[in-house]
Each structure stands twice: as C-alpha cells, then as structure tokens.
Amino acid sequence: MNEHRRQILQMLSEGKINADEAERLIAAVEQPTSSFSSADSGSSATSKPRPKYLRVVVDSEDDGGHEGPTKVNVRVPMQLLRAGVRLAGLIPAPALHRANDAMHAKGVPIDLTQIKPENLEELVEQLNDLTVDVDQKDQYAKVKVRVFCE
Amino acid sequence: MIPFVAVVSLRDQKSRTFRLWIPLFLIWLLLLPLAILLSPFVFIGCLFCRVNPFSGVAVMWQILNALTDTNIEVEHRSAGVSFHIL
Numbered sequence: 691m692n693e694h695r696r697q698i699l700q701m702l703s704e705g706k707i708n709a710d711e712a713e714r715l716i717a718a719v720e721q722p723t724s725s726f727s728s729a730d731s732g733s734s735a736t737s738k739p740r741p742k743y744l745r746v747v748v749d750s751e752d753d754g755g756h757e758g759p760t761k762v763n764v765r766v767p768m769q770l771l772r773a774g775v776r777l778a779g780l781i782p783a784p785a786l787h788r789a790n791d792a793m794h795a796k797g798v799p800i801d802l803t804q805i806k807p808e809n810l811e812e813l814v815e816q817l818n819d820l821t822v823d824v825d826q827k828d829q830y831a832k833v834k835v836r837v838f839c840e
Numbered sequence: 841m842i843p844f845v846a847v848v849s850l851r852d853q854k855s856r857t858f859r860l861w862i863p864l865f866l867i868w869l870l871l872l873p874l875a876i877l878l879s880p881f882v883f884i885g886c887l888f889c890r891v892n893p894f895s896g897v898a899v900m901w902q903i904l905n906a907l908t909d910t911n912i913e914v915e916h917r918s919a920g921v922s923f924h925i926l
Contacts, residue, residue, distance in 0.1 A: 743909070758916060758917025758918065759916075759917060760914070760915065760916045760917075761913070761914070761915040761916075762913070762914050762915075763911070763912075763913040763914075763915075764911070764913075765909070765910065765911040765912075766910055767906050767907075767908065767909050767910060769902075769905070769906035770903065770906035770907060770910065772902075772906070773899060773902035773903040773905075773906045774903065776899045777899045777900075777903065780891050780892070780895055780896055780899060782889055782890045782891060783890075
C-alpha cells in the first residue's frame, strides 16, 4: 500500500496530477484498508475462528499386552456447553448452597452462587484457547489425554 | 435444529460392524403429546423449585438443539462403539 502512495506522490511531484487528484487517489487507495481494519478491530473473533467443538481424545497403549490399545474420541458441540451453562444458571439458590457445602467439604473452595451466567458464557468463549495434554506412563499402560477445541 | 437420527455403530472382535440408525424424530413425535400432557405438572414443579418455567423450557430446547453433531467413539482391540447424533 505504501508503494501506491509513493507512486501517487511521485506523479504529483512530476506534475502529472495536481494536489486534489493526488488526495482523491490516496483516499481511494486507503479506503479498503481502513474499512478492513475497522471491521477487524470491531471483533477480535475474526482473527481466530470460534471453536465449534470441544474434543476429548484418550489414547491408551497397553504395555502389558493383555488389554490392547483403547481409543476414546468425544466431540461435543460448543453449543451444548453453552446450553448447559444456561441450565446451570437456572439452578435454584438452595441447591447451589448445598453444592457449595459439599464442595467445601471436599476441599474445593468455589462459591457457585458467585458465578453468574454471563461469566460462564465468557468462560465458554475462553475455551477457544484451551488445550490440556496429559501423558501418564506407568508399569502397565501409557495413557495420553488431550482436551482441546476445534 | 433438533437431532433427527442417532447412529450407533458396534464392532465386534471379528471386525464385523453393526450399524443401527435410530430415528429420533419418531421419538420426538411420540413424546410430543406426552410433553403437552405433562406440561402443567412441569410448570407447577418449576414454580415449586422457584425456577422460571419458560426459561427452563427454553434451556431444555437449546440443549436438545445443541445435541446435533455430538460424537462419541470408543475403540478397543476387541470391540468398538460409536455414537453419533445427526
């Protein structure tokens, strides 16, 4: 794009076009760029496509030789997660308090009453960047778990 | 769109695959009169639990819609199971 501007300025300096024509040409050259950049800045999601699925892939290689390898492949639509989050938003407060008590008893200090549906929606959106890789190798088997969005 | 068909594939030790197509739309058609009959009770139950019944129905409908394209596959040396909602 700078090259176009340079050419226009060159033409202006050589006297092939006057200042008004140069201004119009520069405006015409810059117009698609500015519209593209404004559209791009309007939503950051355009740079990165929104994930459609949450994938959980489990590969288990049996080293003992008895069970054989096992593969689990789960693909859950993100829409289902969103709907589940909305369903969680409908849970009445007494049930949330009971769940809080149960989780505190297990040593999980999360207050579910503080989690609002809008926060959960944001959480689902942020799953786009989530990748969980777990490799476990023990005496009998090697297990590889991958959780990611696509 | 709500799912219309579920496909269950079973593979046995001899690599024979049985594929079962379950017409979910028939199940929805059968469940629709039941849902209409039960709706007053669901409404009362929601009010009893202090849940907005309309929100509850909307969320359940969203979950039903979102089930489309769910895919679960479990493969083992001796057998395999695949469940796909279309």
